[in-house]
Amino acid sequence: xxxxxxxxxxxxxxxxxxxxxxxxxxxxxxxxxxxxxxxxxxxxxxxxxxxxxxxxxxxxxxxxxxxxxxxxxxxxxxxxxxxxxxxxxxxxxxxxxxxxxxxxxxxxxxxxxxxxxxxxxxxxxxxxxxxxxxxxxxxxxxxxxxxxxxxxxxxxxxxxxxxxxxxxxxxxxxxxxxxxxxxxxxxxxxxxxxxxxxxxxxxxxxxxxxxxxxxxxxxxxxxxxxxxxxxxxxxxxxxxxxxxxxxxxxxxxxxxxxxxxxxxxxxxxxxxxxxxxxxxxxxxxxxxxxxxxxxxxxxxxxxxxxxxxxxxxxxxxxxxxxxxxxxxxxxxxxxxxxxxxxxxxxxxxxxxxxxxxxxxxxxx
Numbered sequence: 630x631x632x633x634x635x636x637x638x639x640x641x642x643x644x645x646x647x648x649x650x651x652x653x654x655x656x657x658x659x660x661x662x663x664x665x666x667x668x669x670x671x672x673x674x675x676x677x678x679x680x681x682x683x684x685x686x687x688x689x690x691x692x693x694x695x696x697x698x699x700x701x702x703x704x705x706x707x708x709x710x711x712x713x714x715x716x717x718x719x720x721x722x723x724x725x726x727x728x729x730x731x732x733x734x735x736x737x738x739x740x741x742x743x744x745x746x747x748x749x750x751x752x753x754x755x756x757x758x759x760x761x762x763x764x765x766x767x768x769x770x771x772x773x774x775x776x777x778x779x780x781x782x783x784x785x786x787x788x789x790x791x792x793x794x795x796x797x798x799x800x801x802x803x804x805x806x807x808x809x810x811x812x813x814x815x816x817x818x819x820x821x822x823x824x825x826x827x828x829x830x831x832x833x834x835x836x837x838x839x840x841x842x843x844x845x846x847x848x849x850x851x852x853x854x855x856x857x858x859x860x861x862x863x864x865x866x867x868x869x870x871x872x873x874x875x876x877x878x879x880x881x882x883x884x885x886x887x888x889x890x891x892x893x894x895x896x897x898x899x900x901x902x903x904x905x906x907x908x909x910x911x912x913x914x915x916x917x918x919x920x921x922x923x924x925x926x927x928x929x930x931x932x933x934x935x936x937x938x939x940x941x942x943x944x945x946x947x948x949x950x951x952x953x954x955x956x957x958x959x960x961x962x963x964x965x966x967x968x969x970x971x972x973x974x975x976x977x978x979x980x981x982x983x984x985x986x987x988x989x990x991x992x993x
Contacts (some may be wrong), residue, residue: 633684634823634893635676636691636905639700641665641897643727646728647772649761650795650835652906658828664778665897666702670707672899676917677711683922684719691724693905698731702739709743724748725857726791728762730770732777737784747788749778749819753805757797761835782813789816789864795835796822799845806852810863818866819849823906826967827965830972841955843976851986857991868988874953875992884958889938891929901925903934906960950981 635696641664642653680688691706692700705725712721725740725750736876740747751774753756759769781788783954790809792798797804809817822837824830831838837845849865856863883890883904891903902908914928940960945956955973956962971977 630769631685632678632687632689634691635699635895636693636892637668637676637895637896638672638694638908639668639692639697639704640663640695641667642695643699644694644696644728645699645730645765647763649763650793650822650833653823653908655823655904656908658909662910665900668897668899670721670777671703672897672918674711675899676895677708677713679917679922680845681712681715681717681719681721683926685703687720689722689724691726693726694729695726697725698736699962702736702877705739705743705868709847712794722746722906726750728770729774730764731749732780734780734784735789737780737786740781740852743748745782745786748791749774749781749788750791752792752795752812753798753801753834754808757795757805760797761793761795777977778812789818790814791818792838794819794842794845796837796841797835798822799841802845802848803852806849808857813923815862816864821961823960825964826960828870839973839976842973843979847983848974850980850987854984854987860901866897871953871988873990874955874987884960885955887934887941887955891932891935893925893929900931903929903932904959905957907934937968940968942968944970944974948978950978950985953981 643664645652677690680690699879708723724746724771727750729749729751747988749764752762755769755771758774760773762770764770778788792805792896821842822835824833824836830836830932850868853863853865853868866882870885874880874885880886883892889904892905894902894905894908895917896902896908899916900911901914901916902935903914904912912932912934915925917925941956942962945951948954957973958976959968960973962968962970
């Protein structure tokens with residue numbers, strides 16, 4: 630039996646912020662049931678007990694939203710009790726991806742004591758972050774997030790930074806990277822902003838165009854490569870995956886495998902879906918509250934979602950960069966009606982042509 634990785638949404642898509650580009654708000658508006666409420670203790674117990682009974686070596690419980698901290702501290706204390714009760718002896722990893730708005734000393738102490746890895750959503754400098762990540766009153770959230778990060782630092786919590794690459798972020802990556810280094814943010818992840826599914830891309834104020842994304846990748850790579858060549862370690866998830874691919878390893882980032890692999894994304898009612906970007910009824914693959922782990926796994930593996938992703942664009946088959954690009958994430962190929970060539974194809978072509986030789990120096 631393999632290690633198990635679960636992505637759990639304990640409060641469905643509910644959130645205390647109103648980020649303008651929120652992809653999960655878009656998903657919720659397009660599915661039959663918008664909100665699955667809050668996860669019950671019985672559903673949590675079913676997930677923990679079945680996952681740990683199936684896992685070998687390790688079991689990862691990753692919590693996301695919406696805003697997963699809205700589930701409350703008692704939810705995560707119950708999680709730990711259930712993990713202790715049902716753990717047959719595997720390594721347990723707990724991860725939470727949060728906007729950081731609710732972190733105080735009590736939460737930070739809890740994360741530290743129980744070895745949670747905390748992902749903080751931060752979109753760069755104050756001006757860039759506050760352009761899209763706003764609270765319910767329309768105010769910026771940068772200062773509050775930075776205060777929360779200081780709480781994590783004070784309690785020695787392991788954390789990393791997740792940045793959504795909007796148009797604003799792409800144009801200001803030099804300033805953002807310098808700010809991150811100055812702040813001691815060594816572990817960084819950048820993901821391209823998503824336009825609403827099925828709408829014409831590039832029409833929003835935050836929209837990331839292929840031209841902007843290509844320029845962003847090249848500028849970020851120059852900054853990162855200079856640091857790495859000088860012995861100044863900065864972890865960049867995307868670049869590290871590229872190095873791994875060039876060394877012959879399987880990428881840990883699913884969007885870089887060349888096709889969808891089928892994940893265990895769990896909504897608050899226990900229902901399971903193969904991808905965080907596609908939590909729609911047509912792709913539902915069972916429910917932890919009623920089905921066995923084996924039954925759910927079979928449904929995930931046989932889901933039409935995976936077969937659909939295997940249909941690569943014709944241009945990709947003849948591309949000299951396919952070995953490292955692999956077509957990119959399915960979500961960036963989806964027009965809402967069909968899968969086409971990746972929206973950022975020109976960005977990837979420009980970036981890999983620009984950086985591949987220097988990547989190879991890191992492989993040797």
